[in-house]
Amino acid sequence: MRRLADNWLWLVLALSIAGITHIVTINVLPQRVMQRVFTHLGDTNSIHHGQRPDAHTRTVVRPSPNMLYSICAYDLAAGVLRVTAPVPSGTYWSVSAFDARSNNYVVENDRQVGKRVDFLVAAPNTHPALQGLPVVNSPTLRGVILFRTVINTEARFTQLDQIRHVAQCTLALPAASR
Amino acid sequence: MRILLKILLATVAGVLLGLGGTWVVGTQLGLPGAVSDGPWHTSLAIGSSTGGAYTRAIVALHGLFALKRSETVYYNATTDDAGDALNGNCRYRVIGHDPDSRWWSITAYGPDDYLIPNPTRHYAVSKDSVRHDDNGRFTITLSPSPAPRNWIATSKGPFSLTLRLYNPNQSVAADPAHARLPKIKKGRCQ
Numbered sequence: 001m002r003r004l005a006d007n008w009l010w011l012v013l014a015l016s017i018a019g020i021t022h023i024v025t026i027n028v029l030p031q032r033v034m035q036r037v038f039t040h041l042g043d044t045n046s047i048h049h050g051q052r053p054d055a056h057t058r059t060v061v062r063p064s065p066n067m068l069y070s071i072c073a074y075d076l077a078a079g080v081l082r083v084t085a086p087v088p089s090g091t092y093w094s095v096s097a098f099d100a101r102s103n104n105y106v107v108e109n110d111r112q113v114g115k116r117v118d119f120l121v122a123a124p125n126t127h128p129a130l131q132g133l134p135v136v137n138s139p140t141l142r143g144v145i146l147f148r149t150v151i152n153t154e155a156r157f158t159q160l161d162q163i164r165h166v167a168q169c170t171l172a173l174p175a176a177s178r
Numbered sequence: 179m180r181i182l183l184k185i186l187l188a189t190v191a192g193v194l195l196g197l198g199g200t201w202v203v204g205t206q207l208g209l210p211g212a213v214s215d216g217p218w219h220t221s222l223a224i225g226s227s228t229g230g231a232y233t234r235a236i237v238a239l240h241g242l243f244a245l246k247r248s249e250t251v252y253y254n255a256t257t258d259d260a261g262d263a264l265n266g267n268c269r270y271r272v273i274g275h276d277p278d279s280r281w282w283s284i285t286a287y288g289p290d291d292y293l294i295p296n297p298t299r300h301y302a303v304s305k306d307s308v309r310h311d312d313n314g315r316f317t318i319t320l321s322p323s324p325a326p327r328n329w330i331a332t333s334k335g336p337f338s339l340t341l342r343l344y345n346p347n348q349s350v351a352a353d354p355a356h357a358r359l360p361k362i363k364k365g366r367c368q
Contacts, residue, residue, distance in 0.1 A: 104245060
């Protein structure tokens, strides 16, 4: 008991540091998860088309074998991103955007857009203009654009795979544009 | 010197304890907002834009890039209707009507959370591939050996299922715990 009383100050110090460490790591955890995604993808401001998931797929856990994924990691410090993609008919398709903390801030599916999407992704509080294209402001400079295409029937797989390969993410304007 | 040593030890102990707590949150705690509909479980936190730091951290680890419920609802099942763990030593029937959504799929996963290898790639059954009976009901066989009509390959040992609903009906998105989901019935076991 006396030993505990002598050491209470160090116990309080340890618990305080534990609390701070825990709170900080919990708060940065989503950013760390996204950083792993950025590292895995490597190139930024360009599109990557994932292979159709099968039993050999180890990129993500519990992948859907009926889904085609395409993804762009973007870094708006380099400029304004232009996202273009044809939208397939007759199946679920969506484009979504996630910031550097993994928060989803935009999603549109095929029933909400026309036959094609063409929009700009810009840094926070910026107002680029290009050909009257719609502008989406990312909450953070880095983030991810993710396309999903459902392979609703096997007979459509080749066609849907060809369509999604037309999608692009490119730098449209330099970072100085405001 | 002795005091400095105590400060160092307290700091190291504190950091390790804090990191340990984060590890527990990340690996041992389930997704917040869990709801069930028979053997099917989902989380109301998945794809949600609300929630505090803990929710955001767990969702980032276990539901990265998930969308809001009006886009997709994901259910997982690790047991049958009787509450027994799913195991490929047994045959199962998944019986039901098309869930209220634009499109759906049921996929089996091994204990490592990856697709179960099989030569014919029968990983899943979906709305457009499933065959219904005259009453509009489907019966999907889960087994290691091929089955006629609707079949998802499993293998010996534990497995789990994911039911994905794309653009679910409003009532399902609003209340995933009361969607009309298929039954999972165990048949013969080896």
